[in-house]
Amino acid sequence: MKPRRSLKTVLNFYLLLAAWLPLTLISGLIIYFLYGHLKENLIQKNFYIVKALSGEMERFINEQRQVFSSLVPVVEDPDRSKAGMIQASLTAAVVNWPLWEKIQVLDDRGRVLFQAPAGPESLGLDLSRTPAFLTVQKIREPHWSPSFISMETGEPNLTYVFPWKKWVLVGTLNLKKVQEFISRIQGRGLEIGVLDSRGGFIAHTDQRLVRQQANIREEEGVRQGLEGVEGTYFIDQGQEQSVRQVAVVPETGWPIVVQQPLREALAPINQIRVIFISGLALGLLVAFYLARWNAQRIYRPLGQLTRMARRISEGDYQLAPLEGRYREFDELAEGFQAMSREVEIREAGIREALARFQILADNVTDFIWTMDNDFRFTFGTPSVESFLGYTLRELPALKLEQILAPESLEMIHKNIEAFHRAREKAEVPLQEKWVMEMEHIRKDGSRFWAELRAGLLRDGGGKVRGLGGVSRDITILKKMEEKKAEMEKMLRQSQKMEAIGTLAGGIAHDFNNILGGILGYAELALMDLSKTDPVCESLEAIQKAGLRARDLVRQILAFSRKSENRDEVVEIGGLTRELLKLIRSTTPSSIEIFPDLPATDLLIRADPVQIHQVILNLCTNAVQSMKGKGGCLRVGARPLTFDPPVGVEAGGLPELGVAPPAGVTGGKITEPPPGVPSGDYVQITIQDTGTGIDPAVLERIFDPFFTTKGPGEGTGLGLSVVHGIINGYGGAIQVTSEPGQGSVFNVLLPRLSKAELQQLAGPAPIPRGKELILLVDDERAITDIGRRMLEKLGYEVETRNDPREALQFLRQDPRFFNLVITDLTMPGMSGLELASEVKKTAGSSKIIISSGYQDWEVREQALERGVVAFLDKPLKFSHLARTVREVLDGGTCS
């Protein structure tokens, strides 16, 4: 920027101008007018002088002429006789009038007759050739000769020639008197000259000019004067201008010249000018110092203000009051102080904010940063060291390539390009903020994911100055998301199974009711017939088929966890040995079977059929995977206890939930699989060296109807049923497999507790009773069979096929029935609702719910409504007898 003029200079300049300009103008005008006036005066004054001189000369000449003329009678007749008298007269005249140096009387031939003062050799001198004589001879009139320098005196002389009769009187007049006239007049540089008719000096202020017979007849004014013209002339002599005035002495025609250099003549004006100039200079000086003094009074406070501003900028807010005596400065100072206070407060705020920011920056685990437009870091929090592994010092030199994985860098570049395109087009508003996930590279080369939230940094003018943002390490979040996705997948699988189960359960329920009828009537018919009756055989065949159908339904219900059969204690070891014998007989000899079963009893409460099916299914699959090439089938069982803090030795089994290659033994099961509570379990392991399961297949193997076998080879229900059974017992199944190496299936089933073991006893006799029982089921066959079974046991039985009717009946006499057995699912009113109503109307009546499948949730709800026991459909005589007796005796069925 061009340096601007200082206020001081400008103020001083204008002040000076204001003080000095008018002074100069006035002085100039005064001098100008004075000059003209003075010049006029000078001309007039000098004109008076020259005229006065001319008059004086005129008088002088006239006087001398008269003096001379008075001598004329003396020489009236200058003959010899009067010579003495004449000589005496002439001598007297010369004595009396000393200006007349010499008076001669010449004869007509120009010879000196008389002379005074008398000279020894003068008489008789021939003066006929002198200019005076020659002239008078010619004009015969008295006249004045040109001046000449006397040889004798060296002074200017003049001859007056007076012709008288035949004589001529010649007088030599000394002109020193004229010099006297001149010398009386004084003036600065004033030169006065009296000239003769040839232009030579008769008298001059500088007498040398006279003696040297200087001649100025050619000069301006003199020329005119010699012609009888008077006037005023301005002449240049060298570098000087002079004013010259010329007058003429009428008698002689002599010019009188008065000359004065203008410089001298106008000396007063020059003096005035000098005074004015000095005054101006002094005025300027005074104005300058005044301006300076006044300026000081302004600048001192201004300077103070400047220093104040500097001090404020340096953080010193203690301002001294301003010097100076102007109200404006007081106001300015007040303004400054107010500003200073505001700035102080604001600065304190900023400092606090900065401190907060510093704490934030120092402690934040995220990396906060800013970059310039060239993507160079301009700021970063110390967290960069933990974030990227670089120090803060290294930060400014970092390039994006160093800290971003190539894919992320590419993404950034795309973003930048897009940004630049948008900026060039200037149509769309620029994107101001970005949220991106990027893979970063640490200094040690390791990679990690980070979420970047960035925005444009703009300066006060809105110009983009760079970027700023926060980067957060999201590695853990990423992992958690992955886990979550896995969980969601599992959940979906589970829901799918649930849906299938529900569907299957629904069908099984109805089918079960039908089976109930078939089996019930077959049983009742067999009871009614003697054993020898040929019909018995057919009935038993029906019963057998019915039981098989029941087993199938149970399997379906088991898969869908809609049934529970825990009523039997199963010894796994024995069961497995028995089963392996069966498998051995149907398995090619290329497949070796290694049982790994403990000597001790491993007891569980389960339906032996279901457990049998589980092991059989798994083994069948294993054998099938080894078919053709042969292999090795290991079937093992062992006790396992999950105590939350303590891990249990896995005993040569692969780790659960992990998928090491098949055949690898050893490892620990430290925690139960998901959904399995801690407690005692039996672990059944079926391991083969077969083809293994493809990972893509692995996750679907428990889906119903999913099979890898050809048409007719499998139903696709095998593993799904296994899954359902095990889940139904609160156990778990896991599989690890390696294609080409083999698979390992681990089954966990809850082991019987000691208390449960004690309860185990031999089969009790069928209990009987005489109590009143209300049997409710929408299926007439069921109520019929149930009534006949209970009546066989001795009980009084009333049946209803509509729960509302049953309720109405109950309300009529609430105390009538000891026990109410109701179906769970009925049109119009569910068994649970009925149970609630029974509890309200006939609180003393016990309630049993019979159902084709039993849900744990339903059980819970049922217990809340006063239900004390549950019966599985189709009803089995012994089970019915025992359950009813237990309930009537005050026990509950677990």
Next chain:
Amino acid sequence: MGKKKSWLKVILLLALIPATTGFWEKKESYKIGFLGPLTGRQADLGVAGRNGAILAVEEINKAGGIGGRPIELLVEDDRNDPREGEQAGTRLIKAGVLTVVGPMTSGIAEAVLPLMNREGLLLISPTVSANSFSGKDDFLIRLTPPNFRNVQALARHALQDQKTKTMAVVYDLANRAYAEEWANNFISLFTGLGGEIIQVREYRSEGVSLFEPLARELTAARPEGILIVGNALDTALLCQKLKAAGNKALIYSSGWAMSPVFIQNSGRAGEGVIFFSAFDPGSTAERYLKFQKAYQGRFGALPSFGAATAYEAVQLVRQALSQLQEPNPRKIKSYLLARKRFPGLQGDFELDTNGEARRSAVALIVSQGRFQSPPSK
């Protein structure tokens, strides 16, 4: 602070401008000196020389100067006093003149020439004619031939043409260098030619001179001719006294007295006086008539030989200056001596190697109040 002071100075300077004068200098002039007796008894010669020089300078300046530069004439009065002449010469040297026109008399030339030789300032004398200056390579150029020539011509004329066998000689001691030499030269030449000097008298032209006794004495000696070596006034008065004393002898005069003053003061006694001079006041040469007219117009009087030769001296300087770049006295001298031939007012003349003009001297006889060539025989 420095800045502030500087503009203060500017303002003060501006304030002072109206007070200053004479910004523009005229073109520098050539300075020429004039040295001659302007007062005293020799003033007629000095004033005439000065006037001739003034006329020449005025004419040159009126015509535009020399290459646009005017000539400035610095006039000094030596009062015919050697000491005064020396001082005047010193003043001219200090004034830085390029050349001095002068001196007019041999006495002053004797006094100032050593000074000028020392300082290297050229003297161009219109009138100095003493033989003693002849044959010397000095800073003196003379436009009047040495006396010797005039003396020789006069002696021969007197003896052979006028048949004057006996001569009396009178000379003025006031201008001794000139007069005594003149007289002695004449005596030796005249006697050498067979003439006889019967009387030699000297006088001093100071104060009141008494010529009557001298005239009587001379007349009594009855020479056939009388040679007067004196100034114009003295010679005129002596002529009158000789006439009054009944002199019958022919009067011869040196060129010194050959001026209008002689005519005016000698009256009828001047008639027949014979002069020998290189200068002819009655010359009808065109240049001379023009000069004469100009001189009379300028000074109201007829020019004498002093005026004419002084005029010529300035013209010589003009010629030198107009030819020389950055002239100085030595250059002017060299130029003039090399150029040799110059147009004089009454005809061309030459300078010899020592700067002496060669002009033929002629006899002039005063007749009817004028200097006239003698009737040829």
